Structures are given as C-alpha cells and as structure tokens.
Amino acid sequence: MDLDAFEELLTPRGQRALAEAGELTGADPVAAATTLRKTYDAALTSAALTQAGLRERAKAKFGEDAGRMYFTPHGLEQSTRTEVAEHRARRLGGATVVDACCGIGGDFLALARAGCTVTAVDIDPLTVAVARANAEALGLAGRVTVAVADAAEVRPEDYDVLFADPARRTSRGRTFDPLAYSPPWPVVLDLVSRAERACLKVAPGIPYEFIPAAAEAEWVSYKGEVKEATLWTGGRATRRATLLPGGHTLTATGVTARVGAMGRYVYEPDGAAIRAHLVGEVAELVGGRLPDPLIAYIAGDEPVDTPWAARYEVNDVMPFSLKRLRAALRERQIGNVTIKKRASAVDIERLRTDLRLNGKKSAVVILTRIMDKPSALICDTTPPA
Numbered sequence: 382m383d384l385d386a387f388e389e390l391l392t393p394r395g396q397r398a399l400a401e402a403g404e405l406t407g408a409d410p411v412a413a414a415t416t417l418r419k420t421y422d423a424a425l426t427s428a429a430l431t432q433a434g435l436r437e438r439a440k441a442k443f444g445e446d447a448g449r450m451y452f453t454p455h456g457l458e459q460s461t462r463t464e465v466a467e468h469r470a471r472r473l474g475g476a477t478v479v480d481a482c483c484g485i486g487g488d489f490l491a492l493a494r495a496g497c498t499v500t501a502v503d504i505d506p507l508t509v510a511v512a513r514a515n516a517e518a519l520g521l522a523g524r525v526t527v528a529v530a531d532a533a534e535v536r537p538e539d540y541d542v543l544f545a546d547p548a549r550r551t552s553r554g555r556t557f558d559p560l561a562y563s564p565p566w567p568v569v570l571d572l573v574s575r576a577e578r579a580c581l582k583v584a585p586g587i588p589y590e591f592i593p594a595a596a597e598a599e600w601v602s603y604k605g606e607v608k609e610a611t612l613w614t615g616g617r618a619t620r621r622a623t624l625l626p627g628g629h630t631l632t633a634t635g636v637t638a639r640v641g642a643m644g645r646y647v648y649e650p651d652g653a654a655i656r657a658h659l660v661g662e663v664a665e666l667v668g669g670r671l672p673d674p675l676i677a678y679i680a681g682d683e684p685v686d687t688p689w690a691a692r693y694e695v696n697d698v699m700p701f702s703l704k705r706l707r708a709a710l711r712e713r714q715i716g717n718v719t720i721k722k723r724a725s726a727v728d729i730e731r732l733r734t735d736l737r738l739n740g741k742k743s744a745v746v747i748l749t750r751i752m753d754k755p756s757a758l759i760c761d762t763t764p765p766a
Contacts, residue, residue, distance in 0.1 A: 382453070384507045386428040390451075391514060395425060402429035403448075406437050443487070449518045451511045455550060456485035461582065464625050465601055465608050466491035469580060472613075473497055476541035481532040481572060482564065486512035486525075488546060488582070493524035500540070502530035532564045537576035545569055546582040557584060559591045566591060578615030585610050585656055599623055602653035610656065622653035622689075629688045636661045641670035641680065643698050647747065647758060648679040648690040649721070663689045672751045676724050693745050693760035701727070701748060701755040707736050709759060714740035719762065722748040725755065 389395045398421045405413040410430070417426040435457055439447035442462045452460075461469075466488050474495040483489055483501035485508060492499050493516070503509050509529045516525040537543035547562035547569055549555060559566035573579045573593065585600055585607045592598050597613040599621040620633040631654060638661040650663045660677045664670060666689060669681035684692060696713075699705055710718065716738045720729045725748040732748075747758040 382428045382431050382507070384510060386424050387451070387507060387510055387514075389425055390428050390432060394421075395429070398425050398429040399432055402426075402433035403436065405430070406433050446490075446519060450485075451514045451518070452485055453508060453511055455548075456508060456511060459546070459548065459550070460485055460487035461491075461546070462603060462608060463487070463491065465603060467495070468601065468623065468625055468628075469582075469611060470495035470497065473542055473544075473580065476578075478542045478544050479535055479537055479540040481535045481537075481543060481545040482547055483512050483527065484508060484546060484548075486515040486527070488544060489525055489527075490515060490519060490521060492544070493521040497524070497542075499525045501525060501527045502532065502535060503527075504529065504531050532572070533568050535572060537572050537579070541577060543572055543576035543579040544581075545572065545579070549584055557586055559583070559587060573614055576614070579613070581612040581614075583610050583612060585652075594618065597621060598657065600653040600656040601625060602651050605651065607652040607656055620657045620659065622651070622657040622659050624651060624653065624688055627688055631657075631659055631662055631689060633657070633659060634662055634665075636665050638664035638679070639670045640674045641672070643672045643695060643751065643758070644669070644680040644682040645695060646681045646684060647693050647695050647760060648681055648685075648687075649693070649747075650677055650679065650690045651688075654689055663687070666690075667692075673724075673749070673753070676749055678723060678747070678749055693747070693758075695758050695760050696744075697759040698751075699757050699759075701725075701757045703732070703735055706746070706757050706759075707738075710736060710738055710744065710746075711740065713744065713759070714742050715744045715759075716740035717743040719743075719745045720748065721745065724750045 414426055435452035436447050439452055439457055470491040476497050478492055478497045478499045480489045480499055480501035483503050489499045489501045506529050509527055513527040516522045547564055549562055587610055595618050597616055597619050599611045601608050601623045603625045623630045648667050650660050654663050655677045664679045666687050667681050667685040669679040672680045697709055727748050743762040745760040745762055749756055
C-alpha cells in the first residue's frame, strides 16, 4: 500500500470499500478480491483488503479501537499493546511530549488520552498519514500534531518529555543491535542528553551496556510475557519490573539471593524480573534460595503465593539422563509433560519424542543445571493461580 492508495482509502468511496472488505474478512482471499473488483479498481481493492486484514490482527493489541484505526504491517508489528502504552502514559499525564519516531501512533494515542499534548514526527510520509488518520479516527486530533520529519531534527528541549520508540527492523529483519536502530542509538542518546525528561521504548533484550547510567530501566510483562523495556531519564536511576494488567511493581533493593539445596517447591520468576536482574528480590519474597547461583530458578520449602513467580511442587530431582527420566515418568504413569528448560542444551521437541510416554497423568519437567550439573526436576502440572 502506497501513500496514494491510503489517501484514497480515506475518501467516502474508500471508506465504502473498506467497510465491504471488513465484511469479507476471513473469506477466501481470491474470492474476496474478485467480489470487490466488481465495484472498485485493483489498487483500492488491494488497499481495502490489506487494511481490513491488519485491523483484524490489531484487535489483540488495540481491542475495539482496532476497528477504527489504520495500520501498516511494520507499524502494527512494532506498535505497543494498549495496556502497556497506557501504563507508560499514566506516568506522563499532562506533559507536553515530543514523539520523535511515532510510527502509526499507538503510543501518542495513549499519551493524548492521559492528558498529554503531543507533537509527533516520523520520517516516512505514509506512516505519518496513517498516524494522523488514527488521531482523527479516535477523536484526539486536538491533542496531537503529526508531521514528516527526521528524529535527529527534533528539539526535545522545547518539551517536557521526549518519547522515542526507535524502529528495530532493517531490510534483513528484526535487529537486536541498538546501533542498527532507526534512528541509531547515538542519535537517540543525543536527543536524551538535551531533554529534561525522556521515555525510551526499547527491546527487552537490550544489552545493559547501552542503558544510560542515570536511567531507570523498567521491564514490562503482560500476562506473563515480557513485552518491552522502557528507559526513563530525569528521575532516580534504578531497575524495575512491572506486571500488567495487575500493575504490580518491583524495584531493585540490592539484595543477593543465597545459594542452597533444592526444596519442596521450585519457583520460576516472571521474565520481567529476570530481565531486570531482580531474581534476588523475588527469592526474598518467597523465602527461597538459588540451587545454582547463575540460573533463575528459586528453591523454597514453603508454598508462598506471589504474582512474581509460578510455583511447582517438586516430586523428584535427578541427574539428567534420557533413560532415567523416561523410567521415572513411566513409573508415575506420566503420559503428558510440559517441558521447561534453562541453561540446558536439550532439544525439547526431540526429548518429547524420545521419552515415548503413554500414561494418563501429567507433569512438568524442568531441565536445568544445579551447581553446574545437568539436572531434571519432575513437578506437579499446575502452578497455583
């Protein structure tokens, strides 16, 4: 979809085509295109069907708003889930914000709804047109100004807050190297150095050496899946993990987890706590210890409920060997296993096949290392809610 096709999609005729395309969502693509081509030209048909498909995919991130919004494939992929964007926006409500690489506008929509006044830019004219259409469609145009501009030309000193979500895809696919972001990390850091406050959305796996020393680094998990990291400047430097939708938050205290033997229970910390290097803090919450000092499983003797970790009751601990694990599972009549691993080179799907199980019971098998020795834990299936 090019800019001309998208702009035609915004006309009354284009809106009719889009509505008809929406009714054909899920139908055979060839049949849907044939139906629309009876009324509309090829370019508009393609744009309408593409947009209808993107709206359907966007429901997982944007809920009901997806049906009124506009997307590009790349813009939808990088855009922030609404709940996560709203979490960030609550910390900035009422500020004047410059969004230096706005994409399709998912973040500035949340900022505007939180009371911010936003100036947003993107270097791509089509993306800017989509972002502007989203502000209009959701009734937020009065709080948002969108323009085509290079992020490097932004003057963050003219605003209360700099917000930046650098693109993390290249022509070869997703990149995990901040130096390959667009704009590149040095440009982002230059903007940050001139901002009173800044909020940077980055990949959860950002190397620690790229995090500014004075920043708060926050990892956000949504329903148990780590979605992103956010770097905040202008406040206290710390590490934080946040769980959504519950809103639980955990910050670094400097505690170091003690090391000790496996217990009756094993706790699997949420990924946000692991990314934020807060395993020691989680261990303290459950009164636990680390069976191995380098691996983020926590052993405990008591069943402590916490949103920060899944808990499994340990039925057996053994040195890892296929033959021994298979025998132990068969003895327990285990036919269905959920296999988890950390610091193990075992191929999970191959192991599942090689176990050749046929019992009626279920279990969780955890493959890990305990004091540098490959080990297997057989645990109860379902952790507590």
